[in-house]
Amino acid sequence: MSTAKRPPSRPIRDFVISRSLSGLVSLILVTALIFIGTAMLPGDTASALLGQNATPAALEALRQDLRLDDPLYLRYFGWFWDVLHGDLGVSLASGRPVSEVLLPRLQNSMLLALVASLFLLPVAIGGGIAAAIWKDSWFDRALGFTSMLFLAMPAFLVGYILIYALSVRMGWFPSMSVAPLMGGVGPWVKVLALPVLALVIIGQAHTMKLTRTAILSVLSTDYILMAEVKGISRRRIILLHALPNALSPILSISILTVAYLIVDVVVVEIVFSYPGLGKLMVDSVAYRDLTVVQACGLFFALIFVAMNFLADFLAMLANPRQRVPARGAV
């Protein structure tokens, strides 16, 4: 077809630019929503902070200090401006800088998620591949049943069952994960074991199901049939013909699972009293520690946006049809 000259298409560059911009918009929207949410918390923030016996003068002073009487949008832009300059503010409950309160908790959450992913992803992806290869076998059915069972169970129930079985009855691990977070690997293993186990149990189902579906849909394509007709062995077909084509969806779901493990695990952190970001946010809501809540929200959103970006980016790199422009016929 004779078409006018177009500028060369650069799918990767276009992707990075457009997704960075849309990510930024998401961040602004999410933080604004959290700001509105904190403003809608019932009761007066100043009296919640100072307690019932505070004098009216003290309350008024605090309100002035926190600019609580300013319109919401002014407070938001003020906060946003400070954040852009690296200032997250001061915790209202403890008076310490928010970053000081938040960063250790963020590290803990990331550590938990990382260790959980190291166990969860190989189990779930391997299980999904095996279930696809032996589709409809007893293995596939059993795996499908148990993974759905765990998915359907509320997270706190899984947590309490684990505490009851492995901590109370067997006494292998502490029921609370607040052991001194120092001094070598030993204590860490003890602290992390139960939350990690709970996360693996709760989180595997999606990854496993999606891996299975991705592999199955690739196995039913014409090019897999072609490989069979060519006389390629089953093993080589699975590993070299099918798996690379299922890589995109598997990468996406894996990274979204990691994001889920960092952000969505509030219930698990609370059940095990694990000092992570989710627990910090819940506690801070209770204390009306608005600056900490807002900062937690910011980080959650940041992690989710970044992980989504990474997931789509890797999926794109794993797919020649997206990575290499078509350029048309020779």
Place this chain on the structure above:
Amino acid sequence: MMTEPVLRIDGLKIAAKTTTILEDISLQVQRGEIFGIIGESGAGKSTLAMAVVGLLRSGCQRKAGSVTLAGNDLFALPQPELERVRRRKVSYVAQSAAAAFNPFYRLSDQITELAALELGTPKAERHRMAAKLFAELQLPDPENFGKRYPHQVSGGQLQRAMIAMALINEPDLIIFDEPTTALDVTTQLEVIRLIRKIVSDRNCGAIYISHDLAVVSQLADRVMVLRHGKIVETGETRALIENPQEAYTRDLVANKTTTSAAQVAGEAQATVTVQGLAAGYSGVSTISGISLDLAAGKITALVGESGSGKTTLARTIAGLVDLHAGQMLLKGKALPGRIEDRSPEARRRLQYIHQLPDLALNPRQTVRDIVGRPLTKFGGLRGAALEAALQQLMRDVELPESFLDRVPGSLSGGQKQRICIARALAAEPDVLICDEVTSALDPLVEESIIQLLLRLMGQRPLSILFITHNLLLTQRFAHEVVVMKEGRIVEARPAADLFAAPQEDYTQRLLAATPLMERGWLEARLHANEATN
């Protein structure tokens, strides 16, 4: 052992759980011979092709018979041995090259995979092997062609690349499973020529499967007609075509050039007028300088190779492509370029029927929902009136009323296309755009759909824009023919004039490349091509 056939099938019977797919199939293919297999979809052609390499689809079982390929009794071999025979003795060329190539790997790597596996040929050497084959198959820039990914080359090139893949292991037998069905006539001619040359140069056997008797008759030494999993008849190609023994074969062979379209009395009024139109995607005009009229009560055929802009033009008229220049009129009133800007009334008057009914019908909705929706939306029909209209439409498209409660998945391809036609008619349109509506169907079904469209035209004042890549097909029913090439109209004339004396080179080439059943057609074509080169 000169007389030992490359392939020998004896009394093969293959069955699924409840139905028999193939019954009592016996055939032999010699070296240097092309054996044609012809039949409608559902005749068991593909099952047979797979059985030739010892492959059964899941749920299928071999009940009786044997397949002997180059001396190996395939169904008696253990899996590793069977795979070895497949790697060394046989190759398969599939219908859709776009689907049969793995999108993850560069062409050269997949094409030479067997050389790497069987001979351990190093990568550089394999690259040279592939380049040599690409040159032989007349692919452009053979040195670099293999470095591309499948999505970077055209359909015709990909089809040739798959033939290269089939040649890499120097097989004793090549199975061609409808290798040209997805191609334009001119590309098809090229591929047919290559297949001929390959079989005679390499002295291998070949099976050529198709539903197009004309193509098979140009290629095959012998032909087997397959229907409902059974052999209707087998014979020398010439004998079979000149003197078919069975009624079904006679139907297939019968020259379908029945009636030319009845000329409409007087000058019909234009329903749609297109003037100086240019349109395309993301700011680039893929079609330009288009002016044409669609007359009431007439069928206008829009013909051209893929990439000529036929579908873009149709979609522009339908309001689905960005209009860059020109204007469109519907019954004398301006027709906005964007479907969003069109009134419901204008949308109702213009209906579109797609090439693949499978994709155009919602698999979860019943026929009643599918056809009923435009009746309610445009006609405001409900209750008993709706039911009566539905039943009338089913009668119009010659389907039983009981089909109203079925879902598309339970219907055949031809029946699904009839449902699409009924849905379009439900809007009581003035213009029907038929975009390759028969090209996915078997010849006999195609014929019945065309007859249906002609009958419907007799009952109501429709303008039909019939898009196809098969110029010869339009001879039988089009009133006007518009030939497109590279986004422009090459020739637009009344059908009778055009077929009597095609003016443009391109139109003549299109006409000449459409296979006929006559003996010697291919030789004459190739001869003519050499003379012009």
